[in-house]
Amino acid sequence: MNTADVAAEVKCLRRLIGMRCSNVYDLSPKTYVFKLMNSSGVTESGESEKVLLLMESGVRLHTTAYVRDKSNTPSGFTLKLRKHIRTRRLEDVRQLGYDRIVLFQFGLGTNAHYVILELYAQGNILLTDSEFTVLTLLRSHRLVSDNLLMSGMMIKGLQSCQGIDILLKFAEFFERTTTAKLQETLTSFKEPENIEPVNDDENNMSDKAQKEKQGTHKGGKSSDLSKNASHGSRAKQVTLKNLIGEALGYGPALSEHMILDAGQIPNMKISKNNRLDDNAMQVLVHAVAKFEDWLQDVISGDKVPGGYILMQNKNLEKDRSPSESGSACQIYDEFCPILLNQFKTREHMKFDTFDAALDEFYSKIESQSASWSVSTSEGMLTTGLFLVYGL
Incomplete structure (x- = not known):
């Protein structure tokens, strides 16, 4: 997710402000679901409004209408989240500065707790108190300067995390270009620089090319390789x-x-x-x-931004022409909150909200992965039966 994706999704999620965290579940070591409820909001069936908020460290953030299998035994990180934010009201959702970091505030004043989701690199999920003291985090970082783990310490006091305090102050400002x-x-x-050193493999290839030049091979290709080797560089x-x-x-x-x-x-x-x-x-x-x-x-x-899912067309049968009906299947390839110029010629689906587009995109990807896994397992089982019983 890029800056525009995070900004659009945060805008969609601000509708959840006022709901209470009913429970927290872990789907995988990096994926967590927050069950939010609104006692004042009643659905058509007469039940309280429920929303499932899915977070995957470093990858995605969206609500989901699809039910997923939860872990039978909650992890220690999940238990820590339940202890501090369960029954707490969601008071704020915002993007920190214009980085790919999202802050969720549960509770007010000294009783407030923050869940901070990082959506860049390998990502992370942090739980802090009202003074941004880290109570627990998904992935620990060892600080080289003082050889300490970043947990149980104040973010504001750590040199490597001072950016959060600064971003909180300037999160409401937008600096135009x-x-x-x-x-x-x-x-x-x-x-x-005009030159860039080549790696060892390229040097080995260059040495080989020089030997070939001295031997039987005297073609242009060997000469070119030797010429590049003599410089030991390439342009950038x-x-x-x-x-x-x-x-x-x-x-x-x-x-x-x-x-x-x-x-x-x-x-x-x-x-x-x-x-x-x-x-x-x-x-x-x-x-x-x-x-x-x-x-x-x-x-x-x-305005709540809409969303787009871009398709990747692949022919189901190589012998059939793409123009024939049913010869191509729709495969989700990309998502975006604004239809980018480089994607306007591609087939796409439009959604009322970017949050709905994200849920549809990832749910379809998960469904396809599960289907492929089942098909692969069945194929391996069938092959094994043929080998064992000679069927």
Whole structure:
């Protein structure tokens, strides 16, 4: 999930504020389900409104309408969560700054507890008290400086975690990209070195190529390899997509969307001798501002963003043409809260909310994985029967 995905999902989940945590279950060592109930909300059947909130460390966050098998024995992490947040009211859901970190506040004042979900790298889930003292966490980190585990300590007092305190102060502010910032990004970037050392395998190949050149093989391929080996390097260049993605922090997919909106080529090589002119720069600034208008409306506005699931078409039978009816099946490939320019020509499904799109996407993926596992097991069993009984 990128920055836009997290912002859109947080906006969808803010409707859960006011509900109480009834229980917590673990589906796997990284996946947990929070059962939320609203005593004041009554469904058509006359029961209290119930919502299942699913969190997977480093991967996803969404509510789900599908029932999944729970672990028979709750883990120690699950028991710790139950002890501190069960029966507590969900008071706030927000994205910390514009990073892929989501904070859930259960309770108020000194009785408040926070569940912090990290959706980047390997991810993590932390439980803290009202002063952000870590009570438990899913994955421990050993600090090199003082050789201590990050648990049972105050986040604010740890040098590696001071960013949370800062992000809490500035979480409500949105820093727009200015023309000056974008110009500085494209003009004052540090151009990489023209050469990059090759690895040992390439050196071995180069040595072999040199020997072949001295022996019977004297073709152009061996000469080229020997030439590259003599330099021991290869050229590197920076693309417009990578440069914008790293500078603005939106990632490659969103950067490509904005660049295409500006009519530019995402993989265009950027160097001191090849830069955007003033007109192209202004168009790119307008494209970035257009996306940030949408993002600011998601964060601060009242509109709940919709969602899209992109399809990957694969032919079921190689002998049949793709135009024949039923020759292609729909396979979920990607999700996004805004239909990106690079995906507009692909087949897609639209949902009223991004949360519904995420639930449908991951539930279908889980169902397909389970079906493939069963089919594989049945195939192995059938093969075994043929080998044993000669059927």
